[in-house]
Amino acid sequence: MRDVIVIGAGPAGLAGAIASASFGLKVTVIDEFIKPGGRLIGQLHQEPSGEWWNGIKESERLHQEAKTLSVDIRCGVSVYNLEKDDDLWNVHTSIGTLTAPYVLVATGAAEYPIPLPGWTLPGVMSIGAAQVMTNVHRVEVGKKGIIIGANILAFAILNELQLAGIHVDRIVLPEKNPLSGKAGEPEEVMKSLLNAAHLAPSPLLRMGSRFMKNGSFRKIGMKFYPKNGVKVNGTPLLLRKAAIEIIGTEQVEGVRVADTDENGNIIPGSEKIYEADFVCIAGGLYPLAELVAVSGCPFQYIPELGGHVPHHSEMMETPLEGLFVAGNITGIESGKIAMAQGTTAGYAIAKHAGKDGAAIDKQLQEAVQNVRSVREQAAIQFNPEIDSGRRKMSELWESLYSKNTRENSQIKIG
Amino acid sequence: MNNNEAIVVCRCEEVTYGALRFTAEEHQCTARELKLRTRAGMGFCGGRTCRIPLDRIIENVVSNISQGDTPLKYQPPIRPVTFGTVGEKND
Incomplete structure (x- = not known):
C-alpha cells in the first residue's frame, strides 16, 4: 500500500x-x-x-x-x-x-510565447528549449542566434549558451503590441532588469541601477540608451530595437529589426535584417x-x-x-x-x-x-x-x- | 500591422491573430468564449502554448476584463492519450 x-x-x-x-x-x-x-x-x-x-x-x-x-x-x-x-x-x-x-x-x-510573424519556422524555439537542448541533450542549437525578449530567464540562459560556446549575436525586444505587452516597452523592461542588476549582466546596468530606479532618470536613460546596445557578457542588449519578423523560407535566416523610440514605437524606415540561424523567444x-x-x-x-x-x-x-x-x-x-x-x-x-x-x-x-x-x-x-x-x-x-x-x-x- | 494579422497564434488549430482579434472585437467576449468560437486552445497541446496570448488579446480588446475573470478551463485528459489507455480497467 x-x-x-x-x-x-x-x-x-x-x-x-x-x-x-x-x-x-x-x-x-x-x-x-x-x-x-x-x-x-x-x-x-x-x-x-x-x-x-x-x-x-x-x-x-x-x-x-x-x-x-x-x-x-x-x-x-x-x-x-x-x-x-x-x-x-x-x-x-x-x-x-x-x-x-x-x-x-x-x-x-x-513557458509562454510571444507570437510574431515567422515564429513557426524551423529554428525558432523558446528560450527554455535552447536551455534543454544545450544542457540536457548536449545538442548545438545553431551557429548564430538572436534572442527576442529581455528578461531574467533570457539572461540566465544566455549565460549558459555562452558557457557552451554558442554564439548569441544580440538580444532585441519584441515589437510593442497586445501580444508582447510590457515585454515590448523599453522602460518596463529596464525596470524589471534592474532588480537583477546585481547579477551584473553588465557593468553599466550595475552602476546605473540605483540611479535608474528613479522613474524620470529612467526615462532619460531610455532616451539616450546607446543605439548599439549595452553588452551583456559580450552580447549586445538592444532595448531600443524591436523584432518585426523572423524571416526564412525553409528555416530561420534572420530577423527583421526596427529602431524604436524610448516608448517602444517603431521608427519608420529604420528596418534592418540581422542574419541568424536560430532564434529564441523569451516570453516568460x-x-x-x-x-x-x-x-x-x-x-x-x-x-x-x-x-x-x-x-x-x-x-x-x-x-x-x-x-x-x-x-x-x-x-x-x-x-x-x-x-x-x-x-x-x-x-x-x-x-x-x-x-x-x-x-x-x-x-x-x-x-x-x-x-x-x-x-x-x-x-x-x-x-x-x-x-x-x-x-x-x-x-x-x-x-x-x-x-x-x-x-x-x-x-x-x- | 497587416503583417501581424496573419500571425498564427494557436499553432495546433492554426488560428491567426487577425481572426482572434476580429472575433473578440465583434463579440466582446471572455477567453473561454473566444476559444469556443475559434477553436484556439483546443488542439493537441491542450492550449498550453497559446493560453497566455489568448488572455492578452481579450484583455486588450475587451474593456473591464482581466485575466482573473472566467479563465480558460482545463479538462481531462490533459495529455494526448489513446482510447486504449483511457478505457483500460484499473489495476
Whole structure:
C-alpha cells in the first residue's frame, strides 16, 4: 500500500518525496521526462558569492537521497487526470491508474510565447528549449542566434549558451503590441532588469541601477540608451530595437529589426535584417497547474505569482483533503525555493498521515521558516513583487480555510 | 500591422491573430468564449502554448476584463492519450 504519489521529479517533487519518506511513508514519484531532476538539470550559473550552482549535481544528490529512502521513481510516465474516489486519490497515468491517500503535485511551470510573424519556422524555439537542448541533450542549437525578449530567464540562459560556446549575436525586444505587452516597452523592461542588476549582466546596468530606479532618470536613460546596445557578457542588449519578423523560407535566416523610440514605437524606415540561424523567444513562465485544476481545487489569479495559482497554505496544503502542492505551480520562483517548499509539503503530508507529534511539528515549522529565509536570500527574483503575491495568498487562505484546517488536522492527529 | 494579422497564434488549430482579434472585437467576449468560437486552445497541446496570448488579446480588446475573470478551463485528459489507455480497467 502506497501512502504518497508525487507528480513531478523536479526540485519540489524530489524534496517532498525525501521529506515524506524520511518519516517512513511509502512514496512513488512520477515524471514525464526520461530522467529525474526536472528543470534543475538545465541549470548552471555562478552565484553572487562566486559559488557555482550546478543543477545536474543537485538533481543527482536529490535522486540518490530519494533512492536511499526507497522512494519508487518512475520516469517517462504521463499523468492525464487526477480525481478523488472516497478516501483515495486516483492518479491516471500512461501506465495505468495509481492510488494513494496523499498526492503532491509539483508540475512546475510552462513557458509562454510571444507570437510574431515567422515564429513557426524551423529554428525558432523558446528560450527554455535552447536551455534543454544545450544542457540536457548536449545538442548545438545553431551557429548564430538572436534572442527576442529581455528578461531574467533570457539572461540566465544566455549565460549558459555562452558557457557552451554558442554564439548569441544580440538580444532585441519584441515589437510593442497586445501580444508582447510590457515585454515590448523599453522602460518596463529596464525596470524589471534592474532588480537583477546585481547579477551584473553588465557593468553599466550595475552602476546605473540605483540611479535608474528613479522613474524620470529612467526615462532619460531610455532616451539616450546607446543605439548599439549595452553588452551583456559580450552580447549586445538592444532595448531600443524591436523584432518585426523572423524571416526564412525553409528555416530561420534572420530577423527583421526596427529602431524604436524610448516608448517602444517603431521608427519608420529604420528596418534592418540581422542574419541568424536560430532564434529564441523569451516570453516568460506561468504556473503549470492543469492537474490541480482538473482535480477541482479552487484558483486565484495573482499576477505577482505568475498567473492562476491553486489556493494553498504556507504548509503547502490545498483545500482538498490529501492534495498538496509545491514549487513553481504555486508561483514562479527559483529552484531553491521549490526545494524548500517541497520539503515543507513532504513534512505536512507526514503530519496529516499521523506521524509522531512533537518531532514533525518542529520540523514542519522549521521548513516553513526556511522557505521564507531562502526567499529573503535569493539572488534573483523572477517577479520583484513576489512577497506581495505570497502575502495575498496567505491572507486568502487565512480568511477562507484556516479554522477548517485546524479542526481537520486535530481530528487526523488525535 | 497587416503583417501581424496573419500571425498564427494557436499553432495546433492554426488560428491567426487577425481572426482572434476580429472575433473578440465583434463579440466582446471572455477567453473561454473566444476559444469556443475559434477553436484556439483546443488542439493537441491542450492550449498550453497559446493560453497566455489568448488572455492578452481579450484583455486588450475587451474593456473591464482581466485575466482573473472566467479563465480558460482545463479538462481531462490533459495529455494526448489513446482510447486504449483511457478505457483500460484499473489495476
